[in-house]
Amino acid sequence: MLSLFVEKVIIVGSGCAGLTAAIYAARANLNPLVLEGRQPGGQLSTTTLVENYPGFPDGIDGPELIVNMHKQAEKFGTRFAYAEVTDFELRDSHVRIKADDEWLETQALIIASGASARWLRLENEEKLIGHGLTSCATCDGAFYKNVPVCVVGGGDSAAEESLFLTRFASKVYLIHRRDKLRASKIMADRVFANKKIEPIWDTVVTKYIPDERGEMRAVRLRNVKTNEESELPVACVFIAIGHDPNTKAYAGKIEADPDGYLIAKNLAESKHPGVFIAGDVADRVYKQAVTAAGTGCVAAMEAERYLSELESRS
Numbered sequence: 001m002l003s004l005f006v007e008k009v010i011i012v013g014s015g016c017a018g019l020t021a022a023i024y025a026a027r028a029n030l031n032p033l034v035l036e037g038r039q040p041g042g043q044l045s046t047t048t049l050v051e052n053y054p055g056f057p058d059g060i061d062g063p064e065l066i067v068n069m070h071k072q073a074e075k076f077g078t079r080f081a082y083a084e085v086t087d088f089e090l091r092d093s094h095v096r097i098k099a100d101d102e103w104l105e106t107q108a109l110i111i112a113s114g115a116s117a118r119w120l121r122l123e124n125e126e127k128l129i130g131h132g133l134t135s136c137a138t139c140d141g142a143f144y145k146n147v148p149v150c151v152v153g154g155g156d157s158a159a160e161e162s163l164f165l166t167r168f169a170s171k172v173y174l175i176h177r178r179d180k181l182r183a184s185k186i187m188a189d190r191v192f193a194n195k196k197i198e199p200i201w202d203t204v205v206t207k208y209i210p211d212e213r214g215e216m217r218a219v220r221l222r223n224v225k226t227n228e229e230s231e232l233p234v235a236c237v238f239i240a241i242g243h244d245p246n247t248k249a250y251a252g253k254i255e256a257d258p259d260g261y262l263i264a265k266n267l268a269e270s271k272h273p274g275v276f277i278a279g280d281v282a283d284r285v286y287k288q289a290v291t292a293a294g295t296g297c298v299a300a301m302e303a304e305r306y307l308s309e310l311e312s313r314s
């Protein structure tokens with residue numbers, strides 16, 4: 001017999017996947033508890049205009065979309081708690097997860113913990129974050145008006161951040177380690193059409209150079225083809241080189257690929273009864289708000305089916 005304190009459904013993560021799962025689970029009367037992690041709202045909360053989420057012909061700001069989803073989940077009875085999941089145990093009849101210092105028990109768990117920004121792992125990186133080093137143009141771009149900044153990366157994120165930053169900065173250097181962007185054609189075309197953006201090809205940042213106050217002053221660059229080194233004065237460095245899945249708590253306990261992305265079968269199922277997976281935590285390919293929402297829906301419906309089966313057996 002389970003204790004009265006066993007939750008029916010716990011959802012880890014409050015991005016697009018977690019909140020969609022919450023809306024479905026709450027509407028199914030499962031009284032879900034969402035554990036909001038280190039970045040409540042997930043990646044949408046740090047993005048700008050989302051033009052490809054169906055239903056918004058003029059686009060919608062990422063933070064607004066996420067606030068709407070949060071309200072929608074709350075309206076149907078979802079409970080929210082701020083806690084970081086640090087450990088996880090599978091039991092025969094339920095799942096235990098450690099949220100901050102407290103162990104919680106649940107019959108069904110939906111892991112929708114998303115992915116976090118990657119950093120370059122250069123000297124002084126941690127110290128400089130917030131002092132001219134960031135991974136979020138939406139959050140910090142407006143602080144750098146009429147000064148030169150740089151973006152590192154060559155994907156859609158780097159393109160999007162560069163374009164956004166042209167609203168503020170005097171110049172945006174786009175530093176990419178190859179001679180071709182990975183970004184989609186539409187984004188790349190926008191970048192090349194913008195006079196404020198100057199791509200610096202075949203180049204990596206090798207050092208952050210702070211001023212005497214500890215604020216970013218410049219970066220040291222190395223051309224990977226010629227090995228030529230140079231210094232580029234910038235007031236802020238925006239890192240946009242991709243993400244890593246937030247799966248540390250489940251390492252070695254849930255099937256994952258070599259990069260830590262969880263492996264979901266049939267869109268949202270894990271190998272373990274009662275454990276479901278949704279969103280970017282298992283998606284290294286599509287990583288879209290709409291695909292995250294879709295797998296969030298599937299995870300909640302599978303969890304509901306699983307709980308009904310459990311109930312019919314007892």
Ligand code: NAP
Binds near residue numbers: 119153240242286287
């Ligand atoms: P991404 O597509 O994986 O691109 C990462 C970029 O960073 C690549 O150009 C990569 O270089 C570079 N990079 C990786 N590690 C690096 C390192 N240590 N040093 C220097 N450069 C490094 O990641 P993303 O741009 O974040 O996009 C992720 C997904 O989200 C994609 O599917 C993308 O289409 C989607 N997305 C879409 C939109 C949109 O539609 N508006 C916006 C943002 C993201 P290489 O090219 O050499 O590998």
